[in-house]
Amino acid sequence: MSRTRILIIEDEQDVIDLLMLQLRKAGGFNVSTAADGASGLRKAREELPALIILDLMLPKMPGLEICKVLKMDSATRHIPIIMLTAKAEEIDRIVGLEFGADDYVTKPFSPRELILRVNAILRRGKGETLEEKMSIGAITLDPARHHVSVGAKAVRLTSVEFKLLSMLMKRKGRVQARDRLLNEVWGYESLIDTRTVDTHVRRLRKKLGKASAAIETVRGFGYRLRES
Ligand code: CA
Numbered sequence: 001m002s003r004t005r006i007l008i009i010e011d012e013q014d015v016i017d018l019l020m021l022q023l024r025k026a027g028g029f030n031v032s033t034a035a036d037g038a039s040g041l042r043k044a045r046e047e048l049p050a051l052i053i054l055d056l057m058l059p060k061m062p063g064l065e066i067c068k069v070l071k072m073d074s075a076t077r078h079i080p081i082i083m084l085t086a087k088a089e090e091i092d093r094i095v096g097l098e099f100g101a102d103d104y105v106t107k108p109f110s111p112r113e114l115i116l117r118v119n120a121i122l123r124r125g126k127g128e129t130l131e132e133k134m135s136i137g138a139i140t141l142d143p144a145r146h147h148v149s150v151g152a153k154a155v156r157l158t159s160v161e162f163k164l165l166s167m168l169m170k171r172k173g174r175v176q177a178r179d180r181l182l183n184e185v186w187g188y189e190s191l192i193d194t195r196t197v198d199t200h201v202r203r204l205r206k207k208l209g210k211a212s213a214a215i216e217t218v219r220g221f222g223y224r225l226r227e228s
Pocket residue numbers: 010011012055056057058
């Protein structure tokens with residue numbers, strides 16, 4: 001299993017230690033750190049991590065500025081950013097979200113809570129908003145708008161159903177094993193039974209109506225989306 005690279009940009013060593021400890025406990029992460037804004041920005045560009053934990057108050061370059069620069073650059077825009085802010089920085093916090101940060105945590109924070117947020121964001125999938133619209137038969141999926149339609153009719157899917165359909169469409173014509181779908185839709189740490197996949201596919205099919213005929217069951221293995 002490949003490790004998920006996380007970059008922590010933070011000048012307070014005790015906060016870094018706390019985060020490192022918690023991420024190590026959670027497992028599966030490859031963590032690098034930067035103690036000031038300028039080197040943080042450089043590392044973000046070089047390493048292209050799966051996620052950045054970014055402190056607001058930093059020497060050399062403030063966190064908001066880094067966030068803005070990364071979110072304006074097409075090479076780094078897709079990288080989710082969690083901002084760390086002190087409680088008094090209410091306004092900056094909001095601005096942080098306006099600058100495109102994906103989430104924020106106020107200091108002092110519970111490391112466990114932060115890891116939960118990290119996992120939630122990583123599960124949401126990387127760079128979905130940059131992906132092109134996909135169509136198969138009457139089904140159209142627009143990742144940027146998080147929108148699915150069958151013909152002219154909009155279909156309301158849960159985020160899990162959306163992700164499932166998106167995986168199947170991206171890999172149309174190829175069989176997707178249940179455990180692989182589970183891994184990618186629910187996250188690698190998930191201990192959910194593979195039958196959960198069947199339940200969600202069943203719900204997805206129901207919502208898609210006739211168009212769901214494109215989703216084939218490959219018995220004892222998984223699912224496949226027919227190409228035509
Ligand atoms: Ca700081």
